[in-house]
Amino acid sequence: GAVVSQHPSRVICKSGTSVKIECRSLDFQATTMFWYRQFPKQSLMLMATSNEGSKATYEQGVEKDKFLINHASLTLSTLTVTSAHPEDSSFYICSAHRAGGPLETQYFGPGTRLLVL
Amino acid sequence: GENVEQHPSTLSVQEGDSAVIKCTYSDSASNYFPWYKQELGKRPQLIIDIRSNVGEKKDQRIAVTLNKTAKHFSLHITETQPEDSAVYFCAARTQGGSEKLVFGKGTKLTVNP
Numbered sequence: 001g002a003v004v005s006q007h008p009s010r011v012i013c014k015s016g017t018s019v020k021i022e023c024r025s026l027d028f029q030a031t032t033m034f035w036y037r038q039f040p041k042q043s044l045m046l047m048a049t050s051n052e053g054s055k056a057t058y059e060q061g062v063e064k065d066k067f068l069i070n071h072a073s074l075t076l077s078t079l080t081v082t083s084a085h086p087e088d089s090s091f092y093i094c095s096a097h098r099a100g101g102p103l104e105t106q107y108f109g110p111g112t113r114l115l116v117l
Numbered sequence: 118g119e120n121v122e123q124h125p126s127t128l129s130v131q132e133g134d135s136a137v138i139k140c141t142y143s144d145s146a147s148n149y150f151p152w153y154k155q156e157l158g159k160r161p162q163l164i165i166d167i168r169s170n171v172g173e174k175k176d177q178r179i180a181v182t183l184n185k186t187a188k189h190f191s192l193h194i195t196e197t198q199p200e201d202s203a204v205y206f207c208a209a210r211t212q213g214g215s216e217k218l219v220f221g222k223g224t225k226l227t228v229n230p
Contacts, residue, residue, distance in 0.1 A: 032216060046219075
């Protein structure tokens with residue numbers, strides 16, 4: 001149990017376009033999902049915390065108008081990178097906290113590799 | 118906010134030797150400390166975790182120790198194998214508020230056959 005999927009696994013887009021990444025909890029309900037960004041050879045940096053039915057909480061320095069997060073259901077959160085630029089190229093990983101589960105446990109998705117040309 | 122420092126950034130050991138990775142944290146309110154293993158291009162995988170009411174936890178070849186007074190925790194891998202080669206991240210979660218984790222910068226472990 002506790003499987004998290006992401007779609008797409010990798011995407012290449014042109015500069016200026018928008019890209020949507022989906023994060024799904026397949027066999028559990030996720031009250032909270034987290035979006036991370038990981039540049040090559042670096043650590044995971046939390047971008048935002050997404051709670052079902054409410055606005056996402058963004059970390060300092062993350063532009064909420066550029067990285068749109070929607071958590072419309074207990075099994076799906078989406079991250080839309082708007083007007084993507086080459087510097088947005090990165091590995092985007094989501095994680096999900098199981099509703100009713102241990103507060104600390106997060107289940108990670110497989111990640112989405114974004115390349116902006 | 119919480120700040121997690123991790124050392125070393127790279128670690129190379131011979132197969133069969135032990136490997137130790139150390140992390141320090143700044144927020145004394147942190148109460149949960151997981152360790153993740155990440156292979157290239159893949160998701161982080163939880164390998165062991167420890168809560169602040171415990172000083173040590175072991176799972177086969179992997180152990181974690183926590184010193185709350187000094188605010189540091191360590192990952193110990195014994196009898197290392199080539200498949201242990203990966204990047205390891207420590208993290209800390211602060212009690213109260215959101216469940217967010219703050220990660221260390223990672224340690225690239227290479228186990229040489």
